[in-house]
Amino acid sequence: MKRKTAHKGKFPVELSQEERVNSIDEFKQSILPAFEENILDTALFYQDLICKINLFVPGKYMWYVVQRLTIFQMGGMVCHFTGKDLSYWKDKNPEEYFAYIYPEDIPYVMTFAKVVYEFLSKIDENDKNYYHPNLYFRLKNPDGNGYKHIMFQYIYWKYDTEHGIESILHVITDISHIEQVNPKPMLTILDEKNNVLHFSKTTNDEVDNALNSILIRHLTKREKDIIKLLAKGL
Numbered sequence: 001m002k003r004k005t006a007h008k009g010k011f012p013v014e015l016s017q018e019e020r021v022n023s024i025d026e027f028k029q030s031i032l033p034a035f036e037e038n039i040l041d042t043a044l045f046y047q048d049l050i051c052k053i054n055l056f057v058p059g060k061y062m063w064y065v066v067q068r069l070t071i072f073q074m075g076g077m078v079c080h081f082t083g084k085d086l087s088y089w090k091d092k093n094p095e096e097y098f099a100y101i102y103p104e105d106i107p108y109v110m111t112f113a114k115v116v117y118e119f120l121s122k123i124d125e126n127d128k129n130y131y132h133p134n135l136y137f138r139l140k141n142p143d144g145n146g147y148k149h150i151m152f153q154y155i156y157w158k159y160d161t162e163h164g165i166e167s168i169l170h171v172i173t174d175i176s177h178i179e180q181v182n183p184k185p186m187l188t189i190l191d192e193k194n195n196v197l198h199f200s201k202t203t204n205d206e207v208d209n210a211l212n213s214i215l216i217r218h219l220t221k222r223e224k225d226i227i228k229l230l231a232k233g234l
Contacts, residue, residue: 042067042158046169049156050075053171060174063155066094067167081150081172083142102138102147108185109137112200115187116154117165119198125159130193136175137185148176149183 046065053063053076062076071092078086082100089097101109116133123131135152153171160166189198196218 042072042167045158045167046073046156049169053155057171057173058151058175059177061171063169063171064089064094065167065169069093071097072167076171079142080174081139081142081148100139100142102140105137105185109135112185112187115200116189119189120154120157120165121163125163127193128157130191132190132192134188134190135185136188138183139172148174149178149180151175 042065050063050073053061060077060080062074062078062081064074065072071089071094074086074089078084078089082089082097098106098109112135116135119133120128120131133154137150137152138147139150140147151173153173155169155171157168158166184201186201187199191198
């Protein structure tokens with residue numbers, strides 16, 4: 001939709017007949033094409049990946065797309081993770097989902113999420129397919145009894161014009177059936193371009209310095225192949 005040049009000078013201003021909006025319906029129609037185009041663009045951007053999620057997840061899963069701090073789309077076994085259906089989560093702020101995080105894990109998850117977003121905002125858009133961030137932490141069960149171990153994946157994302165994250169596709173997988181040797185929260189970022197694995201597993205005293213505690217380990221080809229499969233849920 002073509003933008004009109006802003007009026008300069010003092011208010012009130014005189015509008016030409018072409019510029020006038022005479023009703024609420026007319027106003028909605030004037031912005032609707034751009035709004036629908038934005039929704040369609042986001043839906044198509046992730047469509048192929050969403051259709052393939054069930055081919056690589058190693059357990060029960062749900063997925064959602066966040067766009068401009070709201071949950072744009074969601075699917076999978078939502079009730080298994082939240083106890084609520086899809087209609088509840090439409091257009092909700094994703095922070096509401098954080099209420100399900102096991103209390104002891106919250107400071108880790110919040111810090112790790114900040115680390116990931118800062119990391120993604122610094123990489124070249126042409127290189128983003130090389131990076132696979134994952135978080136591992138616990139979610140409370142919807143009935144309040146116990147918790148489940150989950151893998152929280154950053155599958156794909158879209159940058160805005162200022163190279164910030166405009167939207168992102170997350171997949172959450174229940175990995176409680178996989179033996180947990182040390183169940184503390186962890187951040188991993190597989191970097192295929194440089195053949196390294198970034199990871200952070202801090203203590204409570206160190207959680208505020210998680211960005212500085214990320215270690216880089218050079219991998220053998222076999223290690224890289226195995227971790228790549230795990231990062232993609234295979």
